[in-house]
Structures are given as structure tokens and as C-alpha cells.
Amino acid sequence: MPETTRRADRLTGNRYGNRPTMKDVAARAGVGLKTVSRVVNGEPGVTPDTERRVREAIDALGFRRNDSARVLRKGRTASIGLILEDLADPFYGPLSRAVEEVARAHGALLINGSSAEDPEREQELALALCARRVDGLVVIPAGDDHRYLEPEMRAGVATVFVDRPAGRIDADVVLSDNYGGARDGVAHLIAHGHRRIGFIGDMPRIHTAAERLRGYRAAMEDAGITVAERWMSLGATDPERVRRAAEEMLAGPDPVTAVFAGNNRVTVTVVRVLAERSRRVALVGFDDFELADLLQPGVTVVAQDSAALGRTAAERLFRQLDGTLIAPERIELPTRLITRGSGELPPAD
């Protein structure tokens, strides 16, 4: 496979320099290679003092045990990893496919995994992929502290965050304009006469959820509307929680006349709740989704370009690997309001 060999060789050099070897560890610790190998592989025959010196050298250099398999890289296929937060969320379908297409165009394989929105799982998976010698990682982060990736990045693993920013490290990130998109969507409802507008979103610790809530608040404030606490509900996006939240806002003497749904998982549940009711309630959802145009009324959405997020992130990753990028950047992609009927309904009262 001369083609893939060339690719793998080329991918080795980049802005972060080469990975440290066992030889580097041995030199720094002032011991022989065999001693480092014993410590790394947990074999006996090393004094506690020597082991301590070796471990200090390992930490200082950011050496990882699997680098002793360095020789195996020769001839192996280049690969990049993608860490999603939910394998079953259709939003990530076009994003994953776009990352895969860019990887393929660069002769690299894509390997995916899911954090299932669990920061520990994200870390475990990211490090497992690094240990399996991926050349780069595209991460949709679940956690908010990514310092665990710094040794990998120093050791040459290209890294781009997408959909949500990295936490406590300086890294490339590709985002949608979550704040601006939500603000536009809510302003659209206000322009159609609504004042009591509900917001149902994901857990507030998630960057996108917090940004979209901020956009909602800004649009309301711009219109001089004081937001009631009971109009806002943030939490898990499972159908039971979202249904309860929607039903509460739609009940009582002063129900909301419109709902802004914080993501596609929320929107499909709100569509169901509204379909069961006779009173018409306006709806704008963040994220487009399949068949939104065929529902009655069609669902007005603030669409992110999921494929463009994936493509932009992956292209940036390969530019890191090519050594043509210097400083990490934050790239924000615009959203687009698509009107289909549900967001243009007037207030029922």
C-alpha cells in the first residue's frame, strides 16, 4: 500500500511536533531502553527509585505507552476519530457523513464513537482512539474540561471541536451561531404578534442550550417583554420531560401562545403535544428535521447546516495535519430561518 504509507508518513509531522519515543524517555531518565520498557509494561526488575525517575520522564514528555508500538505505524492506514454525543440523534447524521467524506478525500478512515453525553465517557473514548493511533480527533464535547487532551495534542494528534467549544484549552472550534439563530427565531414569533412565548431547551450546562436561551432572552428584551420564569424550561430532551414542560406552559389562565423549541429532539415532541390540542399554538424549532415541511402546518425552523459544520471541522483537521494552520480559531457558521407555517400562526387569544 504505497499510497496509504505516504499518507501516514505525511500525517506524522505537524505543528505539534513528533510524539516522544521510549528512547526519549530513557535519555531523560538516564536509564536504558529495557528499563523504560519494563516500567511501561509493568514488568518486574526495576527499583522503586528508578521507576519513579522513568515515570517523571514519561509525564514530562507526554509519552504514552502505546507509542512503543510506533514501528507498527509504518504502512498502516491513516485514520481520524469522531466523538459524537448521541448515535441516534439525526442532527449528527449529515455531520458524520460530511466528516467521513472529507476523511475519505484525504485517504483516511473515519472511526466514530459516542459519549452518550457523559464527560467521563468522552474522555475514555478520546484517549482510547488516541491509543489506537488516530491522526486526529473531531470532538463534539460532552464535558467542559479538555485538559486531558493536551498531552495528545502536544504529541501531534490534530484536534477540532465542533457544535460546542472546548473547555479550558485553546483549540480549534466550529460552531453554529446559536445565540443569533435563537434570537432571530424568537423575534420572528414576536413579529407575528406573540408576547407570551415559551422556551423549552436542553440541559443548561450544554453550551448550545445556554446560548439559545440567551438568544431567546435577548429577543424578548429587545421587544420590551418581561419573561416569566414559568415560560422557560431547560432539562433532558426525553419525550416525557419535554411533554410535561410543554403542557405546563400551555395550561393555566395565561398560557403561552407560542413555543420556541431548543433543538430537534424537543421540536418533535412539541409537535406531538400541539397535534393533540384544538387551540393553535405557534412553533419555531431550532434545527431542521426530516419531513418538517410535510406536517400540517409545516414547521418553521432555525436551520443549522449540520453538513457544513462537519465539513468545516474536518477540513480544518486536515489543514492542521498538513501543517498549514498556526493558531487555533473559533469559526461560527450562520443559521437560516425557514418559514413553513407553524411560526407564522397568530396568537390564539
Added chain:
Amino acid sequence: MPETTRRADRLTGNRYGNRPTMKDVAARAGVGLKTVSRVVNGEPGVTPDTERRVREAIDALGFRRNDSARVLRKGRTASIGLILEDLADPFYGPLSRAVEEVARAHGALLINGSSAEDPEREQELALALCARRVDGLVVIPAGDDHRYLEPEMRAGVATVFVDRPAGRIDADVVLSDNYGGARDGVAHLIAHGHRRIGFIGDMPRIHTAAERLRGYRAAMEDAGITVAERWMSLGATDPERVRRAAEEMLAGPDPVTAVFAGNNRVTVTVVRVLAERSRRVALVGFDDFELADLLQPGVTVVAQDSAALGRTAAERLFRQLDGTLIAPERIELPTRLITRGSGELPPAD
């Protein structure tokens, strides 16, 4: 990590025995370990004759170069790989998530990749995951010849095929009853008075597409209906191709009065085509899909249990790894007809 270490150790033993080591190769070739290492790593200093003997031993034993990294397995996290055929097909969302949940319950990480319906890509990805030391593979096959996996399986990689059978090897496979499900769906249309029923499916080389076509033919034959060639269209499931196929069947002097859609990608396009027409055409789709019940009319489907396919396959994989399975089996899961309106419309003429 004593927990994951135990798991990794336990995963090493299974029905296919342990992977051969460089030592085994050296013994069989009658050479020293260093000589094998030189051949494996492409280093100089080996005579052509010795190299040939080593390569023969490697082939005979099914040894893979990356096994020289064997020592690295100590303490590493157990992992399994899942090969999908399309990252953006929502059918695979619940399947992937179910495989992930089973993996997690067994303390293993799940790593995914997509073949993009390309047999070469499938092979490349499967072997790349094996080289990255996955303990097992769940494969939704794109190709029809999986002999390339035999050395891996002999070397101890647990393997289960799902959604479509393995080709030319004896392996565990978990399928839906594609034939029976399609036959029931078409019989349902016949029971509602239809005789001119179209079938739009995926490429005929795909097992599920061929089986569903067989079910369609069986139902028609059972009812004594002679199928016209122009009622059947198999090919890519992109919207353009499906739209053209549907429009052709719906045109002319004797148009079909009902359509059986061969999978969820086909169904959503047919729904669009029918929504544009005034004449009502009945529709039953293979695969359930999100919001099918909220369309007007609701879409009647033959539902596969995508999560059960994934769960069953993954559980079987771990039973292979536990050494509690002996012979490969073919497991078929039933489908379920869900009536929602579109499949119960009478013929328009």
C-alpha cells in the same frame, strides 16, 4: 484500572483460541524471534529464503503484524467495532445505540465506522479496526464475500453480522424477517382491494432489497395477480431515482393504485411525491420512521425492531467472547405491521 484489565484478559480467551504470537511464528519457521521481528517490520538483514519461510509461517498461523503490540493489551480498555453502511440513515440510530448500551454494560467501548455501501471500504474498515485491537466486530455488510475476515476470526476476533447475512463464511447473523414482513405488507394492500401495486426498493444485490422483493412477489402470486415489469423498480435510494420511479408507476393509462416502499429512505420520498398529487394512492413502507404517525394520512409501515437487532447481535458477540457459544447461528426477528391510514386507503379507481 483493575476492572478493565480483568475484562481485557477475560476477552482474550474464546472459542477461536488465542491469537498466534511472533514466538509461534518463529517456532514454526525454525528461526529466531529477532528474525521474525525483522521480517514483520520490514527491516534488512534477512535472506530471501528465510523471509519466505517466515512469511509462510505467518500465513499458516494467521499471524498479524500488530500482534507484536500484544504486550500493549495489558490494561487497555476492551472495545468492539460496529460497521454501518450509512451514518446518516436514521434506521441505524437505534441499532447503534443498542449495540453501544450492550458494550457499555460489558465494560467495553464501541467504535463505529461506515462502509458507505462500498464492499472495499467495508473490508478496509473491518481490518483497520482489527489492527486497532477490537475484541469483536458487529458488521452490517456491504459486500457479499467475507472470507477476508476468516484469519481475524480464527485469531479470536468475535464477529456477528446484522441486518444482512455474511457472504461465503460461516458466521453468526441476526436479521429481520424481510421476506415475511414484505409479504404481509403487500397482502395488507391486496386485502384493501388493490391489484396494481408498485414495489420500489434498494439495489437488488442488497440482501434485504432482494428478500423484500421476494415477499412482494409471493404476496402477489398468492392473490393470483400477475406482476407487470413496470410495477417493480430497484435501484439507488436517492430522492431523484425514487421520485422518477414513483412518477413512472403513477403515470399512464393503468397506473398503480398502491405503492410498497422497500425501506425508510424510499418511503419518505414516496410520501413527498404522493403529497403533491390530488389522487389518493395507498402506501405501505418497510421500516418505521419518526413522525410517520403525524403525517396525513399517517403512514402504515412494516416495522423492524432496529434496537432489538443491535441488542441481539451485541449480546451474541459477548457470548462468543465469553466462550459460551459454539456454532454460528442465523437468528431472524419478526416484523410488525403498524396501520395508520395510508395502507388502508381503497383504490382510487
